[in-house]
Amino acid sequence: MDITRRGFFLISTGLLSSLIIKENAHAVEGRYATLVDITRCDGCSSEQIPKCVEACREQNRKRFPEPKKPILPYWPRKTYEDWSDRRDKIDTLTPYNWIFVQKATIEGRDIFIPRRCMHCDNPPCVRGCPFGALTKRPQGNSVINEGLCFGGAKCRDVCPWHIPQRQAGVGIYLHMLPKYAGGGVMYKCDLCKDRIEKGEEPACVVACRQRLKDNAVFTFGERRDIYGLAKQRKKKEGLYLYGDIQNGGTSTLYLSKVPFEAINRALIEKKDRFKMPVDVKNKIQTTFNPIGKAVLSMGFMGMAGAIVGAIISKRVHKGGDEDVRKD
Numbered sequence: 001m002d003i004t005r006r007g008f009f010l011i012s013t014g015l016l017s018s019l020i021i022k023e024n025a026h027a028v029e030g031r032y033a034t035l036v037d038i039t040r041c042d043g044c045s046s047e048q049i050p051k052c053v054e055a056c057r058e059q060n061r062k063r064f065p066e067p068k069k070p071i072l073p074y075w076p077r078k079t080y081e082d083w084s085d086r087r088d089k090i091d092t093l094t095p096y097n098w099i100f101v102q103k104a105t106i107e108g109r110d111i112f113i114p115r116r117c118m119h120c121d122n123p124p125c126v127r128g129c130p131f132g133a134l135t136k137r138p139q140g141n142s143v144i145n146e147g148l149c150f151g152g153a154k155c156r157d158v159c160p161w162h163i164p165q166r167q168a169g170v171g172i173y174l175h176m177l178p179k180y181a182g183g184g185v186m187y188k189c190d191l192c193k194d195r196i197e198k199g200e201e202p203a204c205v206v207a208c209r210q211r212l213k214d215n216a217v218f219t220f221g222e223r224r225d226i227y228g229l230a231k232q233r234k235k236k237e238g239l240y241l242y243g244d245i246q247n248g249g250t251s252t253l254y255l256s257k258v259p260f261e262a263i264n265r266a267l268i269e270k271k272d273r274f275k276m277p278v279d280v281k282n283k284i285q286t287t288f289n290p291i292g293k294a295v296l297s298m299g300f301m302g303m304a305g306a307i308v309g310a311i312i313s314k315r316v317h318k319g320g321d322e323d324v325r326k327d
């Protein structure tokens with residue numbers, strides 16, 4: 001059971017940032033937003049794989065998890081989440097598939113909806129992670145730090161759309177108490193963090209435009225412009241808008257000819273894992289209690305500090321070099 005100084009530093013700073021973040025929980029309108037016009041999406045029915053999905057997989061392939069096997073369940077669970085044998089699955093979100101194209105049938109007509117992280121303005125996933133493994137970036141994207149994530153899935157529990165997906169057998173928990181704490185690492189769309197920081201558009205946006213040209217489903221740009229365009233089209237074309245008020249506002253807006261209540265009903269009927277509820281309140285805004293959250297974070301800090309201390313003292317006792325050792 002080994003831990004590196006870097007790991008210790010990451011955990012400490014993660015926990016500290018978790019504490020700070022929870023004391024500053026408020027909505028942040030990031031720089032960018034995406035408009036997803038589902039009136040234009042045909043699900044890439046003429047293609048082998050939807051182009052947006054293919055581009056995302058290509059863009060992120062190097063970051064996909066390579067679990068260490070055999071994977072052990074951790075107490076008290078008897079199961080774990082392992083998608084590594086189903087890497088080719090593209091019809092849902094997995095740690096290996098960060099966007100998928102959902103189908104809803106309404107009055108005999110198929111509607112196709114590309115689904116990925118909404119990049120909320122006040123993201124419960126960021127505020128809810130006890131280890132501070134998620135951050136909200138100035139560009140508007142919420143990002144998981146895979147080096148800090150224990151895979152407890154709190155981010156998925158608090159996400160109104162259950163977006164982050166867990167892979168067991170990877171991550172920092174393997175270096176600590178793998179039988180007792182952690183479940184892997186959570187994965188999701190980060191809005192192509194590296195690309196947008198360089199001023200490039202996300203890979204899914206580019207791929208759809210290469211196929212559909214001026215009629216592309218995604219429009220990516222400055223948030224004010226995207227919100228303006230979405231509201232203008234809603235009014236002028238009598239469309240329905242989703243994502244502007246849900247969960248207190250997001251960086252992902254959907255436009256549809258069909259009301260989102262009907263889409264959500266169709267998804268419920270087909271027992272889809274991912275729904276589109278219209279009435280989504282932001283739990284952080286409605287239940288935020290800075291004192292309670294701070295106490296909770298300090299509890300986690302103490303717990304993790306004790307674990308880390310125990311591990312380091314065990315390593316020193318073994319007479320090993322406590323600096324860096326890899327499995």
Ligand code: SF4
Pocket residue numbers: 040041042043044050051052053101112114207208211212217218
């Ligand atoms: S969003 Fe574009 S690339 Fe993705 S399935 Fe729809 S048409 Fe194809």
Ligand code: SF4
Pocket residue numbers: 117118119120123124125126142158159160161162163164188
């Ligand atoms: S959609 Fe879910 S995972 Fe994405 S930012 Fe919002 S709460 Fe987090």
Ligand code: SF4
Pocket residue numbers: 055056057059060098099116188189190191192193202203204205
């Ligand atoms: S923004 Fe990037 S990471 Fe997110 S779904 Fe699109 S290609 Fe994938």
